[in-house]
Amino acid sequence: MAETRLDTDTVIDIQDLYKSFGDLHVLRGVNLKISRGENVVVLGRSGTGKSVLIKIIAGLLRQDKGVCNVLGNEVSTLNENELRDLRLKIGFSFQNSALYDSMTVRENLEFPLVRNVANLSRAEINEQVEYVLDAVGLLQTINQVPSELSGGQRKRIGIARTLILKPEIMLYDEPTAGLDPITCLEINELINEVKEKYHTTSIIITHDLTCARTTGDRIAMLLDGIFLKQGTFEEVFDTNEERIKSFYDYNFIQ
Numbered sequence: 001m002a003e004t005r006l007d008t009d010t011v012i013d014i015q016d017l018y019k020s021f022g023d024l025h026v027l028r029g030v031n032l033k034i035s036r037g038e039n040v041v042v043l044g045r046s047g048t049g050k051s052v053l054i055k056i057i058a059g060l061l062r063q064d065k066g067v068c069n070v071l072g073n074e075v076s077t078l079n080e081n082e083l084r085d086l087r088l089k090i091g092f093s094f095q096n097s098a099l100y101d102s103m104t105v106r107e108n109l110e111f112p113l114v115r116n117v118a119n120l121s122r123a124e125i126n127e128q129v130e131y132v133l134d135a136v137g138l139l140q141t142i143n144q145v146p147s148e149l150s151g152g153q154r155k156r157i158g159i160a161r162t163l164i165l166k167p168e169i170m171l172y173d174e175p176t177a178g179l180d181p182i183t184c185l186e187i188n189e190l191i192n193e194v195k196e197k198y199h200t201t202s203i204i205i206t207h208d209l210t211c212a213r214t215t216g217d218r219i220a221m222l223l224d225g226i227f228l229k230q231g232t233f234e235e236v237f238d239t240n241e242e243r244i245k246s247f248y249d250y251n252f253i254q
């Protein structure tokens with residue numbers, strides 16, 4: 001695999017990235033550098049290209065122009081095997097990443113392990129399943145099936161299923177969408193705990209300003225195809241830029 005040298009702290013390096021679909025110019029010169037252990041929140045209106053950006057990072061879409069370097073690899077140049085190896089280091093928590101309804105929580109968590117890690121003993125599988133369930137605070141649900149769990153619990157199990165492969169990078173797409181305010185706070189806390197316990201580098205895509213403020217070491221505001229502003233929550237929103245002010249006014253709930 002052709003690896004480019006990044007300074008050791010840079011996990012994701014995006015430079016002057018462009019992506020269009022026909023006449024729809026979604027990303028128009030995006031720059032974003034993320035250091036090891038950072039939680040970066042990508043905020044932006046619906047349809048601004050947040051999901052397109054993380055799909056390019058995960059090699060699910062290819063940019064038209066620009067650099068997308070992840071863990072030292074230019075993603076667009078990787079072949080299928082190399083992409084597979086890279087994706088094993090990336091955990092996805094997608095909005096609709098459903099659990100298997102007919103399997104227990106234990107079986108749902110064993111599934112990615114058995115599929116991706118060779119030669120694990122029964123005892124090692126049990127240990128890893130129990131460790132990750134404990135990390136998300138749901139060890140007691142191990143023998144339940146998803147339909148017996150709340151929406152928030154299912155979300156946590158979904159995150160546990162991703163964590164079990166010990167990813168270096170976590171991509172959270174709308175982690176609090178569709179959850180009640182208390183459950184949202186629990187998920188925000190979990191995102192921060194994951195960072196502490198698993199030393200992950202994360203991108204969190206959200207419209208939820210409470211989620212952004214609670215989980216983001218840095219906020220990157222995607223507007224009209226570029227990152228209009230990056231910084232702490234206060235730095236980004238302490239502004240006279242009308243588009244950022246209206247985003248804040250429209251989305252601020254709590």
Ligand SMILES: Nc1ncnc2c1ncn2[C@@H]1O[C@H](COP(=O)(O)OP(=O)(O)OP(=O)(O)O)[C@@H](O)[C@H]1O
Nearest residue numbers: 021024026044045046047048049050051052053207
């Ligand atoms: N594979 C594709 N083919 C054609 N158009 C696409 C494709 N993927 C995304 N788009 C378009 O690109 C634009 C950005 O989509 P994207 O899903 O990234 O938005 P988003 O910022 O994540 O929005 P939301 O917050 O609503 O999820 C949208 O107009 C979408 O229709």
